[in-house]
Amino acid sequence: MAAGSLKILFASAEVSPFAKTGGLADVAGSLPKALKRLGHDVRIAMPKYKWIDEDEYLLDYPVEMDHHLETGIVKKTKLKGNNVEIPVYLMESYKYYYRDNLYGYDDEAERFNFFSKAVLNMLPQLDFQPDIIHCNDWQTGMIPLSLKTKYAEDPFYNKIATLFTIHNLQYQGVFPKDTLCLVGLSDQYFKPELLEFYGQINFMKAGLLFADLLNTVSKKYALEIQTSEYGQELDGLLRKRAQDLYGIVNGIDNDVFDPEADECIYHNYSLATINEKKENKKALQQEMGLPVNDTPLLGLTTRLVDQKGLDLVTEIYEEIMDLGVQFVLLGSGEDHYQKTFAELKMKYPQQTAANIGFNAELAQKIYAGSDIFLMPSRFEPCGLSQMISLRYGTIPLVRSVGGLADTIEDYNEQKDTGNGFAFKEYDAQELLNTITRAVGIYSNNQQVWQSLMERAMKYDFSWERSAKEYVDLYQKALGKKSRSNNQRAAI
Numbered sequence: 001m002a003a004g005s006l007k008i009l010f011a012s013a014e015v016s017p018f019a020k021t022g023g024l025a026d027v028a029g030s031l032p033k034a035l036k037r038l039g040h041d042v043r044i045a046m047p048k049y050k051w052i053d054e055d056e057y058l059l060d061y062p063v064e065m066d067h068h069l070e071t072g073i074v075k076k077t078k079l080k081g082n083n084v085e086i087p088v089y090l091m092e093s094y095k096y097y098y099r100d101n102l103y104g105y106d107d108e109a110e111r112f113n114f115f116s117k118a119v120l121n122m123l124p125q126l127d128f129q130p131d132i133i134h135c136n137d138w139q140t141g142m143i144p145l146s147l148k149t150k151y152a153e154d155p156f157y158n159k160i161a162t163l164f165t166i167h168n169l170q171y172q173g174v175f176p177k178d179t180l181c182l183v184g185l186s187d188q189y190f191k192p193e194l195l196e197f198y199g200q201i202n203f204m205k206a207g208l209l210f211a212d213l214l215n216t217v218s219k220k221y222a223l224e225i226q227t228s229e230y231g232q233e234l235d236g237l238l239r240k241r242a243q244d245l246y247g248i249v250n251g252i253d254n255d256v257f258d259p260e261a262d263e264c265i266y267h268n269y270s271l272a273t274i275n276e277k278k279e280n281k282k283a284l285q286q287e288m289g290l291p292v293n294d295t296p297l298l299g300l301t302t303r304l305v306d307q308k309g310l311d312l313v314t315e316i317y318e319e320i321m322d323l324g325v326q327f328v329l330l331g332s333g334e335d336h337y338q339k340t341f342a343e344l345k346m347k348y349p350q351q352t353a354a355n356i357g358f359n360a361e362l363a364q365k366i367y368a369g370s371d372i373f374l375m376p377s378r379f380e381p382c383g384l385s386q387m388i389s390l391r392y393g394t395i396p397l398v399r400s401v402g403g404l405a406d407t408i409e410d411y412n413e414q415k416d417t418g419n420g421f422a423f424k425e426y427d428a429q430e431l432l433n434t435i436t437r438a439v440g441i442y443s444n445n446q447q448v449w450q451s452l453m454e455r456a457m458k459y460d461f462s463w464e465r466s467a468k469e470y471v472d473l474y475q476k477a478l479g480k481k482s483r484s485n486n487q488r489a490a491i
Helices: 023-037 108-126 142-148 203-210 219-224 235-240 274-288 310-315 317-322 335-347 360-369 385-391 402-407 428-444 446-458 463-490
Strands: 007-011 041-047 056-065 068-081 084-092 132-136 161-166 200-202 213-216 245-247 297-304 326-333 352-356 372-375 395-399 421-423
Touching: 007 023, 007 108, 023 041, 023 068, 023 084, 023 132, 023 463, 041 108, 056 108, 068 108, 084 108, 108 142, 132 142, 132 463, 142 161, 142 203, 161 203, 161 463, 200 203, 203 235, 213 219, 213 463, 219 245, 219 402, 274 297, 274 326, 274 360, 274 446, 297 310, 297 335, 297 360, 297 385, 310 317, 310 335, 310 428, 317 428, 326 335, 326 360, 335 352, 360 385, 372 385, 372 428, 385 395, 385 402, 385 446, 395 402, 395 428, 395 446, 421 428, 428 446
Parallel strands: 007 041, 007 132, 041 084, 132 161, 161 213, 213 245, 297 326, 297 372, 326 352, 372 395, 395 421
Antiparallel strands: 056 068, 068 084
């Protein structure tokens, strides 16, 4: 390895393109490739879900679970992209992962406790001693805890540093008290200063307490989660660890999101041929059964959950339609939103196309074919869709919160600055005012809109910048780990 090169293990419950429910998978499928291009030895560990085809069997070994043994089987595949290949270690267990979905089962604590243990047990078997384990969200929270407790004196493990990344603080892995036995911990951990969380235990809290350093996926969100409004009852702990908490804005994979080469979209285009973007709009209108014309087209691809500000959209939907726009939605989630948007499609068939479900190809077509991309989120740790839409010359309209505030600047007509449209208060009227402003510029000043599109496509949110920031964090974590070990040795 080159001088200064790090050995990095990236542990995640989902990794695109193998398994995905949200932004975590996109990060786990992109950041390791960017780190590899910087010269680091990067490997990924994830569960082997039943739909993943592995390339080769590597090894098996016992994993101790609540006074009984399970067999951990490791298989290997590769994550490929832009002249790099990343080894992906697949933790196989028919008992835990041979299921139709990633999450939503009664034994989640057991499933991801097994994953954490299997990952750590795997390392000496592979003769791979990482400098750092990059843990992601609550599913990996037990890894930093184990390294600081069970493996604290083990020479193979005691130099390994950990970074714990919060992708969305809302999802924490909260389970009944008796889960302590399951994960092999005594009742002494059932204290408010440790894992106890309102009478239960919390896997996210374990990661926040025991990881060497913490980060989240935008600078604004790192500050927001230290407040009671956004801290999801963990703001006190996060304030205590504020000196160890960093914000790094996610990137996007420019290999995947490239309008010039994207095989999913109807018509390829670039900054130099941006006028050809309109061919995608026409084709999208046609496929969605909407009138083919130049009316402003609003796009939205999202999980249909409260976080995404959908209650604001539905509250003013009639007023949005009165602006003469078209609206294309793609997403799945909470039943009441699925039902509401299906009904709105029936009510406004000439203006609304609501596609319930997830379709990666259609998502790309919406990015390329829309004029405006809506993200009125209640909170948003980072968000990727606003960066993807910029790449496709589609102008984001966002609420200035979390990563949306870090990446989208409200357009100022007087100064001719900004790359989108933004509002601050979580308020339906504010959203409507902002949509009205954006639609007005689109309809009345195509020259300005053209300039906005060109400016959007010039933005670079690739992973290279963020990957360098992560390397700096890894080095900080290693320094902290080394100092901690030296202090312990001196006692």
